[in-house]
Amino acid sequence: ITLAGMIMALVVSSFLAKGVLQPIKRLVFASGRWAKGDLDYQVKTTRKDEIAKLAETFNLMASSLKERDDKLKEYTSQQIMKSERLATLGQLAAGVAHEINNPLGGILMYVHLALEDLDEKDILRANLEKAITETTRCKDIVKGLLDFARQTEPKIEQSDVNEILERTLDLVKNQALFQNVKITRSLPSLPKILMDAGQIQQVFANIILNATEAMEGKGELTVAARISHDNEHIEIEFTDTGCGISTENRKKIFDPFFTTKEVGHGLGVGINFI
Template identity: 45%
Template sequence: MHMMNSISSSSDMGDWKGRVFDSLSFPTLILKPDRTIIAANLKFFERTGMAEAQVIGKTCKQIFFENEDPEKFPCNGTNCTLHKCITQKNAQSIVLKEVHSNNDQTWEERVFSPILNDVGDVSYVIESLRDITKVKTLEKKYSDVRQLIDKVVQSSVSGILAADRKGEIILMNEAAENLFGYTVENANKVNIEDFYPPGIARKIMKSLRDENYGEKGKLPVTKLNILTKAQQEIPVEMTAAIIYEDGNETATAAIFNDLREKYAVQKKLEEAEIQLYQSEKLASLGRLAAGVAHEINNPLTSILLYGNLMQEKLEENHPLEENLKYMIEDAERCREIVKNLLAYSRQTRPSKDIFYLNDLVGESLRLIRDQKLFMNVKVVKELDPQQILVNADKNQLCQVVINLIINAFDAMESSGTLTLRTHRTPENGTAFLEVSDTGGGIPPENISKIFDPFFTTKEIGKGTGLGLSMAYGIMEENQGKISIEDTGPDGTTIRLELPEENVSNEFHFGSIG
C-alpha cells in the first residue's frame, strides 16, 4: 500500500479507511490546510507515475505546476480553488484543459472536498482528479452537432417554424422570417394561429392528431395559404409534425415552401403553351389562306380580264352595262382581299434595296391616303443629320411605318404630337426609326399581345389586328426588329431597328450590280 503517514491509525478501522482510499477509482490526494499533501492513493501513483517522495510533503502547486509559467497558474492567490474550498468550507471544482504535443486535448476536473473537524474548521481537504475527456468530447460533439443543426435550420431555403404547446413561437429560421414578415423577436408576441387565415391553424392541429390523415403526429405535404404580418395570404406547401416527449405533446414544427414563384412559372408556361397553340393555329390558318388566295388569284385574273374586255365591247347604254360594272368592282375588291391575304401570309418575298432611312419617313407620310388624320396632329421630324444607309425592302418598310403612324393617330384620337425620329449607334452599326405619339399608351396586360395576329382593341371594322403582326414579320425578314421602346399614359414609342449598311458594302454591292 502506497499510503504512508496516513490519517488513519493502524487500527482495523484505519486499515479499512486506507483500503477504501486506495480502491477509489479516481486519483485522489489528501491535503492539509497549509496545502501540503499528506497522502495519495494508489490510482494517483498509477496515473501520474510519480513516486511517493515526489508527492508527499509537497504542495499541490509544486507537483502540478512546478514548471509552468506562474502567470498561467489556475491556482493563483484567492483564485485558487483549494483556497476557496478552505475559506468557504465547501466543495469546489475546477476543469483543466490540456493540449498535448499531438494536438490531442484532455480535460480533467479537480474536485476539492473539505473534511471538517468537530468545531467546523477544515482539517483536511480531499482533492480528486477526474478525467472528463470523454464527457467533454461528447459534450463538444453534441454542441458541434447542435451548431450544425442550427446552421442547417438557419440556412434552409424552406421556412422552418416551431411553436410550443400554447402556440408561442419558439423557433423561426431566416426563411420563415422572410416569408411571414416577422422576426423571432416580434414573433413571440404572436400566436401560431395568426400565421394562418382564420381557422386554419386548428384544422392543421386536427389533421396532425388524426391517425387517418397521414401518420399520427405528422402532416403530409399539404398546400394551403399562410398569412403574413402584412395580412397577405401566400400559397405554400407545408409539412408539419408534433414533437412528443415521453408521449406528451411538447411542440409542433412545420416546414414551408413558398409556391408563388412555382405558380408564376406554371402560369407563364401555360400562357406560352396557349400562345404556341395559337400561333401554330394561326400559322396553319395563314397557310390555308395563302393557298386559297393563290388558287383564287388565277380565275380572278381571268374574270377581270374578260370583264374588262366585255366592258370595252359593250355598246353604250347597254342594259347590262351597270351589272357588269358592279361585277368588275366586286372582282377588284376580291383581288384586294387576296392581295392582303397573300401579304399577311408573307408569300411576297422582300426585294432589297439600299436607301437612306430618312427618305422612308417622308415617303411613308406622303403615302398615307387619309390626310384628314393630320388635321389636329402636329407632326415633328427629328431626323439624324447624318444620312443612314440601310439595305431592306423599301415598300415593305413603308407599309410598316404607315401602320405605326396610323396606330399612333388612332391612339391620339383627335389631337396630339406625332414624332418621327431616326438615329444610329456608330459602335455596332444599327439604324433606328422611332414613331412616338402622345396617346394613352398600351395597357400592361396588352403589351405581350400587340404583335399577335388579329389582336386589336379597335372596334369591329376599324382594325383587323394584323398591322403590328405584319410589321413584326416584315422586320424579321429584313434582319431587323420591332419593339415597344416606351409606353405609358404620356404616349408610346415604337422602335424599328435595322442593320446599318456601310459604304464599303454599298461599293461592293455596286460593283457586283
Template identity: 35%
Template sequence: MANALAKYIAEKDPVEGELLELLAFNEKMAELGRMAAGVVHELNTPLSVIVSATQMILREEGLPDFVREMVERVNQEAHRLSDMTKGVLSFTRRDVSDHQEADVNQVLREAMTLLRYEAHKRSIAVIEDLDYRLPFIAADANRAKQVIINLVMNALQAMGEGGKLFIRTSQNGEGGVTVQVTDTGPGIPAELLGHIFTPFFTTKEPGEGTGLGLFITRKLMESVGGAIAVESTVGEGTSFTLTFVAAE
C-alpha cells in the same frame, strides 16, 4: 355553325374547347398562307410588266422632268411591291431574312411622299419632328417603309376628316431608334386595345378591313428584331411606338 359547336364544347369541357379553338385558328392561318402565296403569284406578272414598261419609258430622251420623276417613282414602288411579295412568301414559309441597313428618316420621307396627298385630302395636318443624328437601323428599308405606311394609313383612317398626325424619330436610351406615330383620332377603348394585333380582329365595317394590317405590321417588326407598342386614350388619340435595333 363552327363557332356554335366550339362554344358548346367549351361549356362542356373548357380544355377541349380551347384546343378546338386553337385548331380552328391554326387552320385559318394555314389558309391565309395559301391565299398569300396565290396572291403573290398573281401580282408578280403585272408588277414585272410595270417595271419593264417604266424602264423602257425612262430610256426615252427628252422626257419632261416632272414626267421622268413620276415614272421613276412608279418604277421604285413597283420594285418595292415586288420585294414585299417576296417578303410575304418568306413570312408564310417562316424564312429568316438577312438584316440590312436603312436610314429611318429617309424611309419616313419616302413613305410620306406617297401618303401626304391622302392627309391633305382629309384636311389632316402632318407634323414631323425628325432627329437627323440617328444611326442607321438594322432593317430592310422596304419592310420598314411598309410598317410606317400601315401605321400612317391607320391613323388617317381613324381620324377621318381633320386632325393632326405627329411623326417623331429619336434615339432611345439603349442605343436603338424609335419612331412614334401619333394621331388625334377617337382613340381605342381599353377593352379592345389588347386585341388589335390579333389576326382578323377589326372594328371596321364588313368589307372595309381584313383585320390583318396591324398583325402583319407587328410580324414585320419582329422579322427585323424590332418591337411595336401602343398607347391610346378614348377621345384623345392613339400613339404607336416602333423600336428598331441600330445597325452595327
C-alpha cells in the same frame, strides 16, 4: 481541469452539431433540391430562432420561384398553342387564296373586255364598273391572306429610319384622305440601324393610314423619331388627334384578322406580322 475542459468541449461540439450544423445542412440540402427544379420541397423545422426564420425565408423564396415558374410554363404553353394555330391558319389561308386568285383574275379580265364593248352611255357600264371594284377588293383580300401565309424572311441591312419615314409620308400624303390632315415631322439626324426597310415601311404606312382614318380625314398627325434615353434604341412615335384605341381593343390589336373597321374596309393582317 483538462478532463473537465474536454468534456465541456464535447458538450459544446454536440450542441453546435445539433443546434447549428444540422439545420444548416438541411438548408444546403434544400438548396440542392431547388437547384434541380424541385421547388415543391420545403424545409421543415420546429425551431423558433434565427435559423427557423432563415428556413422560412428559404421556403418563401422557393414558393415564389415555383409560382413564377408555373406562370412561365403556362405562358410558354399558350404561346406554343398560338403559334401552332397561326401556322395552321397560314396554311389554310394560302390554300384558299391560291384556289380563288386565278378565278378572280379571269373574272376581272372578262368584265374589262365586256366593258370595252359597251357604249359610254350604256346603263350596264355602272354595273360592270361595280363588279370590277368588288372583284378588285376580293383580290386585295386574297393578297392579304397570301402575305399573311408567306411570312417571308426579313432582308436585314443598315437603313435610315428618317428616310423610310419621309418616303412613306410622300407615298400617302397625296391621297384624298390626307387633304385635310396636317402632318408635323420631328426627325432629327439619327444613325443608321439594322432593319428590313421594306417591311418597316409597310408597318409605318399601316400606322399612318390607320391614324388618318381614325381622324376621319381631318386633324393633325405628328411623326417623331429619337434616340432612347439609354442610347440603345431608336424610338418612333406616331401621334394623332383621333379617337384613340379603347382599352378593350388594345389587347387585341396584334391578333391576326382583328379590325374595328366596317366589313370591306380592312382585313386586319399585315402590321402584326411585319
